[in-house]
Amino acid sequence: MEYKPIRKVVSGNYAAAYAALHARVQVVAAYPITPQTSIIEKIAEFIANGEADIQYVPVESEHSAMAACIGASAAGARAFTATSAQGLALMHEMLHWASGARLPIVMVDVNRAMAPPWSVWDDQTDSLAQRDTGWMQFYAENNQEVYDGVLMAFKVAETVNLPAMVVESAFILSHTYDVVEMIPQELVDEFLPPRKPLYDLADFEREPFSVGSLATPADYYEFRYKIQKAMEEAKKVIKEVGREFGERFGRDYSQMIETYRTDDADFVFMGMGSLMGTVKEAVDILRQEGYKVGAAKVRWFRPFPKEELYELAKNVDGIAVLDRNYSFGMEGILFTEAKGALYNTDAKPLMKNYIVGLGGRDFTVNDVRKIAENMKAVIEKGELDVEVDWYHLKR
Amino acid sequence: MEIPEQIKKKLTLPAEEHFYAGHTACQGCGAALGLRYVLKAYGRKTIFAIPACCSTIIAGAWPYNTLGANLFQTAFETTGAVLGGIEAALKARGIKVKGEDGVMIVGWAGDGGTADIGLQALSGFLERGHDALYIMYDNEAYMNTGIQRSSSTPYGAWTTNTPGGKRHFLEKRHKKKVIDIVIAHEIPYAATASVAYPEDFIRKLKTAQKTPGPSFIQLFAPCPTGWRSPTDKSIEIARLAVQTAYFPLFEYKEGKYRINMPNPKKEPKPIEEFLKLQGRFKYMTKEDIQVLQEWVLREWEKLKKLAEVFG
Numbered sequence: 001m002e003y004k005p006i007r008k009v010v011s012g013n014y015a016a017a018y019a020a021l022h023a024r025v026q027v028v029a030a031y032p033i034t035p036q037t038s039i040i041e042k043i044a045e046f047i048a049n050g051e052a053d054i055q056y057v058p059v060e061s062e063h064s065a066m067a068a069c070i071g072a073s074a075a076g077a078r079a080f081t082a083t084s085a086q087g088l089a090l091m092h093e094m095l096h097w098a099s100g101a102r103l104p105i106v107m108v109d110v111n112r113a114m115a116p117p118w119s120v121w122d123d124q125t126d127s128l129a130q131r132d133t134g135w136m137q138f139y140a141e142n143n144q145e146v147y148d149g150v151l152m153a154f155k156v157a158e159t160v161n162l163p164a165m166v167v168e169s170a171f172i173l174s175h176t177y178d179v180v181e182m183i184p185q186e187l188v189d190e191f192l193p194p195r196k197p198l199y200d201l202a203d204f205e206r207e208p209f210s211v212g213s214l215a216t217p218a219d220y221y222e223f224r225y226k227i228q229k230a231m232e233e234a235k236k237v238i239k240e241v242g243r244e245f246g247e248r249f250g251r252d253y254s255q256m257i258e259t260y261r262t263d264d265a266d267f268v269f270m271g272m273g274s275l276m277g278t279v280k281e282a283v284d285i286l287r288q289e290g291y292k293v294g295a296a297k298v299r300w301f302r303p304f305p306k307e308e309l310y311e312l313a314k315n316v317d318g319i320a321v322l323d324r325n326y327s328f329g330m331e332g333i334l335f336t337e338a339k340g341a342l343y344n345t346d347a348k349p350l351m352k353n354y355i356v357g358l359g360g361r362d363f364t365v366n367d368v369r370k371i372a373e374n375m376k377a378v379i380e381k382g383e384l385d386v387e388v389d390w391y392h393l394k395r
Numbered sequence: 396m397e398i399p400e401q402i403k404k405k406l407t408l409p410a411e412e413h414f415y416a417g418h419t420a421c422q423g424c425g426a427a428l429g430l431r432y433v434l435k436a437y438g439r440k441t442i443f444a445i446p447a448c449c450s451t452i453i454a455g456a457w458p459y460n461t462l463g464a465n466l467f468q469t470a471f472e473t474t475g476a477v478l479g480g481i482e483a484a485l486k487a488r489g490i491k492v493k494g495e496d497g498v499m500i501v502g503w504a505g506d507g508g509t510a511d512i513g514l515q516a517l518s519g520f521l522e523r524g525h526d527a528l529y530i531m532y533d534n535e536a537y538m539n540t541g542i543q544r545s546s547s548t549p550y551g552a553w554t555t556n557t558p559g560g561k562r563h564f565l566e567k568r569h570k571k572k573v574i575d576i577v578i579a580h581e582i583p584y585a586a587t588a589s590v591a592y593p594e595d596f597i598r599k600l601k602t603a604q605k606t607p608g609p610s611f612i613q614l615f616a617p618c619p620t621g622w623r624s625p626t627d628k629s630i631e632i633a634r635l636a637v638q639t640a641y642f643p644l645f646e647y648k649e650g651k652y653r654i655n656m657p658n659p660k661k662e663p664k665p666i667e668e669f670l671k672l673q674g675r676f677k678y679m680t681k682e683d684i685q686v687l688q689e690w691v692l693r694e695w696e697k698l699k700k701l702a703e704v705f706g
């Protein structure tokens with residue numbers, strides 16, 4: 001069947017819901033939280049209209065949402081959920097459970113700032129705080145990437161038997177309508193065949209088995225190592241799946257770090273998610289203004305694309321890391337990761353951290369220009385003014 | 396060992412064993428006995444969800460599994476939610492649940508994992524109507540972490556965080572009536588059971604298997620380690636819990652209560668008989684025992700009334 005995209009004008013959240021539908025998820029367990037809720041509402045609507053054959057479990061908390069997905073996934077089903085901020089934090093314990101039990105659950109997290117103070121707006125600290133849970137993380141720049149991301153996440157997750165999170169920004173994507181090219185069901189089915197579980201609680205032919213039991217110090221260590229092996233394997237799978245996606249549907253995701261006009265760039269802006277759309281636009285404008293700049297969008301934060309970062313870093317003088325998040329007592333989280341990844345290499349660009357857009361603070365092309373001016377001066381001087389720049393602070 | 400047919404006919408419990416030797420429970424553990432009976436009733440086609448509790452250990456460390464059934468060990472507070480997820484998956488996959496030939500999905504959680512930290516997930520499970528059975532094995536404290544109180548610990552009982560000292564004992568609350576909270580959800584079937592009455596327990600397990608929707612069984616399961624009782628007295632203590640009406644056996648089915656006492660006409664024995672075999676009550680004075688006795692009889696009267704009015 002020839003690929004003819006179905007164009008729909010949808011919000012990021014509806015893009016996520018359609019992707020779950022097209023991925024033929026079998027169990028959805030979820031709990032409402034702004035700005036995630038419309039994902040689940042849309043899925044419930046699909047069910048009510050007979051468009052989807054999904055078991056929907058309206059649980060009493062996010063903790064239970066993840067626990068129910070875990071039960072469902074362990075019993076062989078393709079399971080999906082979505083949440084935001086406080087909901088994700090409440091799930092935290094169970095995120096470890098999902099990866100430890102090697103369950104390929106896919107979840108959409110709508111990046112929302114953590115309270116207090118209450119804020120419903122965009123901020124990546126919620127998802128980045130789940131860094132060490134053994135979940136893969138894909139950051140979407142736009143609604144199209146939310147849709148594509150969910151389909152790819154299932155394929156990658158089910159290949160390496162680890163859960164995956166697709167992350168989109170609050171309101172900027174979740175509630176903003178845009179054209180999304182969707183894939184006819186038949187072609188999605190070819191791309192994403194039914195799940196073949198690693199183990200199946202409903203398999204009564206084999207010897208009785210137990211999952212999640214106690215492991216003594218003689219074994220625990222190896223269980224952890226195998227998760228790391230799966231993460232390493234995931235890098236390969238992500239690139240293959242991203243390339244396959246490009247071949248089938250015209251949008252290539254084989255780069256874990258999407259580079260934009262970096263070939264001859266003196267310095268690049270690096271960041272994740274929707275703010276990189278703004279950055280790419282700014283790069284075009286800045287190029288006309290004589291800045292030799294590029295953009296590096298980190299698509300997959302876990303597994304972390306160390307090798308691709310190295311390739312990028314060895315060819316530029318500076319990297320301005322834009323963090324819409326913060327790790328208190330330290331610095332922006334992507335900044336720490338990027339610096340750490342390069343430390344034992346010969347790539348030593350000047351790296352500066354700009355904290356931007358926390359709690360939904362507007363981040364514009366003009367902001368990118370100001371950062372470019374500052375970064376240029378820093379590189380010319382050959383030393384940092386400050387390492388971490390709270391860029392928007394009302395001074 | 397093969398059991399001869401003529402003996403099999405006389406057995407009051409299923410002969411099949413699906414609980415393997417070599418499990419790591421303490422001697423005289425009520426929970427281990429309980430698991431054995433559940434497996435006798437349901438056999439291989441059972442999926443267990445077990446949260447953090449003594450049974451995590453009883454079921455064995457990786458790669459061993461002492462239960463002859465598939466088992467998912469889950470986080471302490473999630474039994475209800477995990478049951479819901481498993482059930483949803485089987486439905487999505489078109490696999491038959493419950494009934495004679497269906498899969499039994501069984502949550503097996505301690506009183507702490509049920510009455511305290513897991514109460515929210517339990518409530519969600521009951522209220523949403525999943526086709527699964529939740530068994531709370533009640534050993535009246537957190538045993539796996541070393542005998543701390545739960546809300547199911549009775550008045551006066553010693554635990555490590557409610558010790559009885561020279562001047563005070565700390566456990567001043569009566570046992571939480573989890574079964575009443577469960578019944579308030581108006582589920583099709585709820586019951587109490589005891590390891591001292593296995594025929595009654597297995598009959599209740601069979602009823603749960605036949606009844607669509609969520610079922611709940613609160614199983615009285617002595618713990619010699621935590622109750623400071625002789626390991627060979629577990630059954631006697633469990634029997635006395637019933638005979639003193641401290642832990643009466645009853646069923647709630649489709650709005651009706653039925654008491655299943657071995658000698659229904661008999662007056663309850665004095666509570667001392669239940670207490671005296673256990674070290675955990677030895678700090679109690681006559682007055683303290685009187686407080687507990689009054690509570691037991693008051694609750695017993697309440698139950699009898701319920702059975703009378705909604706029988």
Ligand SMILES: Cc1ncc(C[n+]2csc(CCOP(=O)(O)OP(=O)(O)O)c2C)c(N)n1
Nearest residue numbers: 447448449471505506507508536537538539
């Ligand atoms: C979130 C969380 N808090 C605390 C614990 C520690 N913990 C493990 S088992 C347990 C007590 C279990 O008590 P109960 O459910 O009554 O079962 P029992 O051990 O008596 O069989 C506790 C507190 C845990 N595993 N998870």
Ligand code: SF4
Nearest residue numbers: 421424449538618620
């Ligand atoms: S501590 Fe008690 S409940 Fe736990 S295994 Fe020992 S006897 Fe059984």
